[in-house]
Amino acid sequence: MKIKKIVILGGGFAGIRAAQDLAEKSIAAGLKIEIIVVDKESTHLFRADLFEVATAFNKKITDKCMFQLKETIATPIRKLLFGRARFIQDEVMGIDAKERVVHLKDSGELKYNYLIVAMGSETNYFNIPGLRENSMPMKVLQDGLKFNCHLDQFFMELSRKKISRTVNIVIGGGGATGVEMAAELIGALKKLCVKYHYDCKKVNVELIEGTEKLLGMNEAGTALVLARLKKIGVKVSLQNLIQKVDRKELTLKSVNSTSAGGRGKLKKKFYDILVWTGGVMVNPVVAASLGEKKYGGAILVNPFLQSYKDRNVFAGGDNAYFADPENPGKRLQMLASIAVQEGSVLAENVFCFIQGEEMKSFVPANVQMVIPIGGKYAIWQSGDRIFSGVWIWVIRRLVYLKYALSILPFWAALKKWLRSSRIFMDND
Ligand SMILES: Cc1cc2nc3c(=O)[nH]c(=O)nc-3n(C[C@H](O)[C@H](O)[C@H](O)COP(=O)(O)OP(=O)(O)OC[C@H]3O[C@@H](n4cnc5c(N)ncnc54)[C@H](O)[C@@H]3O)c2cc1C
Numbered sequence: 001m002k003i004k005k006i007v008i009l010g011g012g013f014a015g016i017r018a019a020q021d022l023a024e025k026s027i028a029a030g031l032k033i034e035i036i037v038v039d040k041e042s043t044h045l046f047r048a049d050l051f052e053v054a055t056a057f058n059k060k061i062t063d064k065c066m067f068q069l070k071e072t073i074a075t076p077i078r079k080l081l082f083g084r085a086r087f088i089q090d091e092v093m094g095i096d097a098k099e100r101v102v103h104l105k106d107s108g109e110l111k112y113n114y115l116i117v118a119m120g121s122e123t124n125y126f127n128i129p130g131l132r133e134n135s136m137p138m139k140v141l142q143d144g145l146k147f148n149c150h151l152d153q154f155f156m157e158l159s160r161k162k163i164s165r166t167v168n169i170v171i172g173g174g175g176a177t178g179v180e181m182a183a184e185l186i187g188a189l190k191k192l193c194v195k196y197h198y199d200c201k202k203v204n205v206e207l208i209e210g211t212e213k214l215l216g217m218n219e220a221g222t223a224l225v226l227a228r229l230k231k232i233g234v235k236v237s238l239q240n241l242i243q244k245v246d247r248k249e250l251t252l253k254s255v256n257s258t259s260a261g262g263r264g265k266l267k268k269k270f271y272d273i274l275v276w277t278g279g280v281m282v283n284p285v286v287a288a289s290l291g292e293k294k295y296g297g298a299i300l301v302n303p304f305l306q307s308y309k310d311r312n313v314f315a316g317g318d319n320a321y322f323a324d325p326e327n328p329g330k331r332l333q334m335l336a337s338i339a340v341q342e343g344s345v346l347a348e349n350v351f352c353f354i355q356g357e358e359m360k361s362f363v364p365a366n367v368q369m370v371i372p373i374g375g376k377y378a379i380w381q382s383g384d385r386i387f388s389g390v391w392i393w394v395i396r397r398l399v400y401l402k403y404a405l406s407i408l409p410f411w412a413a414l415k416k417w418l419r420s421s422r423i424f425m426d427n428d
Contacts, residue, residue, distance in 0.1 A: 004033045004354055007102060007112035008085075009092050011039035011077040012047075013336045014118035014317035016407060017343025018350075023084035025351045033354065035085035036112075038104065042089050043074035044407070045141055046400060048336055051180040052424040053144035055188040059195070061152050066145060072420035074141050080407055092119065095289040097310045114312050114354065116346050117299060119286055121318040121334060124279030130245035131172075135276035138177055147275065151192065154273065159196035167203045170250065170271040172242050173278025174209025175216065176371050179225060181275060182207040182234045183374030187427035206235040206269075208242065210255065210278070215371060221386055225373065228388070232374045245274065280334060286319045295321035298331065303361035304349045305342055314350055316342035322362065332364055340406075341365060370396045375428045397421060 006022065008015045019037050026033050053073055058065045078087045091105040095115070102110040123137040136150070137143050158167075169189075171182045185205050193200035207214075207229065214225040214236070222238075229236055239256035243266065250269045281287075287297025290313060298321035300308050305320055307313040317339030324330045332338050342362060349359040370392060372378040378393040379386055400420065404413035 004113045005111065006033055006035050006114045006116065006350060006354075007110060008035065008037045008116040008118065009095075009102065010118035010120060010317070010319075011037050011041070011044050011080075011087070012118060012120050012317060013339035014319075014343040014346065015039070015116065016044050016077070016080055017340050018116050018118065018316065018346040019081060019085050020407065021344055021347030022351060023081070025347060027084065029351075029355075031351070031355070036088060036110070037077060037081060037085055038088045038090060038092060038102065038110070039077055040089065040091040040105075041140070042076060042078075043070075043141065044077050044080055046073040046403060047139075049073045049400060049420065049424065050138060050141070050144045051177060051184050052420070053141070054138060054147040054181065055151075055184040055427065056148060056423050057188055057191040057427045058148070058152065061149055066149075068419070069145060069148065069423065070141060071416070072423055073144075075408065075416070092285050094285065097290060097313055100312065112312075114350055115314065116350065117286055117290060117313065117315040117319050118317045118339070118343070118346075119283040119319055121280040121282050122284065123276065124281040125276065126279055128242055128245065130247075131242065131276060134245045134247055135172065135274040138181060138275055138277050151188070151273070155192050155196040155198055158198060164199060165202065168269070168271045169203070169205050169273045170269070170275070171205070171207045172274065172276045174207055174211070174214040174236070174238070175277060176369070177277040178207055178209070178275075179215055179229070180372055181277060183229060183232060184372070184427075186232050186234060186374055191427050204235060205233065206237060208237045208240050208250075208252065210239065210241045212238050212256070214238070215369065215381075217381065217386075218384075221379075221381060224379065224386060224388065225371075228373045228377065228379075234374075242278075248272070250274070280318070282318060286315075290315070291319070292321075295331070304353075304359040305346050305362050306349065306353070306359070311353075314346050316346045322364075325364070333367060335367060336403075337367055338364060340403075370399060372396050376425075 008019050090107045093105050094103040123139050125132045171178045189203050214222045240252045243253045244251040252267050254265045282297035290299045291297040299315040301320045305314050318334040321331045324332045345362045352359045369381045376390050376393045378396040379388040380392045401417040404417050
């Protein structure tokens, strides 16, 4: 019998979980299959701590410290496959489900019998003029490292030229990444200002959000986050949409009718550095091949995470449109915790499908939001209840340890977590 080939596109949260579980299951059952993971990057990323990489303090920017910073949240994909699956580092350019072929940028065609699609999402700039060209995204490892170096060089230049003026750092988007970035920047800036003898009082950090909510929370939750941000020194502008971005100048449109000037009023804002965290969209390769426009480019899947259109195609994480049982008409949130749960079920169902056994329906577990907001402080929303403080921050740090232990051997996971904690806590 010909060995079945299972290709997993994406070595992210869903892809790695699926690859590890599938390899384990097939070995235990003596099932001969070939598992191939494809990713354009060589490393798997714990994206939830990307803001920490972006804001970590370096006494000196060196290759060594950038490497150490990279290692805090990135792990070689090959290392995570333990020789049980093949890894191809290449970019997926297209998927031809009819021919059961994936088109790779450098390696050409890759045939499959079964496909797991988990290529995540990309930054969405919503066609806002000038936003892509003038802002820094916060999505992949390079974004975090680039921001870190850029911030250091920015203050080094001011110090070298003996310039002392007001500096405006603007973060667009009041979701988790925006709030975490803005808050953590405060600690980083304090250290940078000492390093470059800059007056920290002259540095503003402003978070701009289009709606009246932060982190998508209700009024009480938003008020708590606002109070915390204010306390540590982050200015927040809610109900302001970024309309246009020029070099060093933003045009904002107020969507609050009670604000001075009223709804629709335009205002200009000078910025030195703009970070855009305000939008995500399903990976364009997926959207153009197997996804559907009405599902935001994602693949509509049945309860087994299997494409309705092609039974040999499965999808997980940000690429799967799985109806949210709690929110009719909406998909499950694009979250790492969901992607990991789906990865497990994907492995189980692909394994059962090959064997002709009954598959398992995916039942999402309750999603918990634990968001660090500067220093040793985090908030945790569980249903209608919100908890905050240093203990929640400890829980948030343990989330990474738990995740690392789920993909790496014990000592490797512990070492990685201890190293990252030491680096990240330096400016807390
Ligand atoms: C900055 C940031 C912070 C976040 N924080 C949290 C958090 O705290 N908690 C939480 O639950 N969720 C968080 N999320 C969301 C979470 O990261 C995503 O929902 C999750 O990563 C989705 O998992 P996935 O497996 O679908 O994709 P990913 O984990 O994104 O993996 C996709 C993989 O596909 C690869 N890939 C993409 N395109 C191609 C291509 N063309 N060819 C080959 N390979 C490709 C990528 O390199 C990547 O390795 C955050 C997201 C971001 C951007």
